Amino acid sequence: MKLRKMECSEEELRRIATEYGDQILRLCVAYLGDRQLGEDAAQETFLSVYEKYGTFAGKASELSWISQIAINKCKNIMRKKHFAFEVPQLGVCLPEPAQEEWQGYALLEEVEKLPRKEREAILLHYYQELDIKEISACCGVKEATVRQRLKRGRDRLKIALEREGFCE
Numbered sequence: 001m002k003l004r005k006m007e008c009s010e011e012e013l014r015r016i017a018t019e020y021g022d023q024i025l026r027l028c029v030a031y032l033g034d035r036q037l038g039e040d041a042a043q044e045t046f047l048s049v050y051e052k053y054g055t056f057a058g059k060a061s062e063l064s065w066i067s068q069i070a071i072n073k074c075k076n077i078m079r080k081k082h083f084a085f086e087v088p089q090l091g092v093c094l095p096e097p098a099q100e101e102w103q104g105y106a107l108l109e110e111v112e113k114l115p116r117k118e119r120e121a122i123l124l125h126y127y128q129e130l131d132i133k134e135i136s137a138c139c140g141v142k143e144a145t146v147r148q149r150l151k152r153g154r155d156r157l158k159i160a161l162e163r164e165g166f167c168e
């Protein structure tokens with residue numbers, strides 16, 4: 001069995017940041033609903049990855065492990081006293097192609113309104129493209145629980161988007 005070093009090299013961190021940086025930033029911004037807080041969470045995530053890389057056991061994908069760290073950083077930020085417990089409106093945080101911009105923001109705003117566990121599952125599955133097994137490992141819940149959270153989240157989104165006139 002090959003043992004990993006306790007910290008990753010700067011070169012390895014550059015590879016990880018290049019490969020996953022945009023995805024982790026999008027996850028953090030979408031999770032927190034605020035660009036600046038999302039950037040802070042993403043930066044803290046990569047600092048933790050640098051410091052704790054030796055603890056990555058390889059049981060899940062590298063992206064899944066880093067996403068779990070990012071979600072924990074987001075949760076820590078939300079626990080701080082200065083954070084409003086209602087998710088702020090997204091505004092102009094995530095760029096979309098011009099023709100889809102308005103609809104993309106409307107969808108993301110509806111995702112932000114979901115209960116935390118459902119929002120987390122939707123973001124990891126659709127924005128991070130993690131499968132059920134990876135989300136299960138990332139969140140520490142059974143695969144059936146992930147499926148249930150995804151279904152509930154999709155059902156709530158469908159109702160909200162129908163109300164807004166996006167679906168028939």
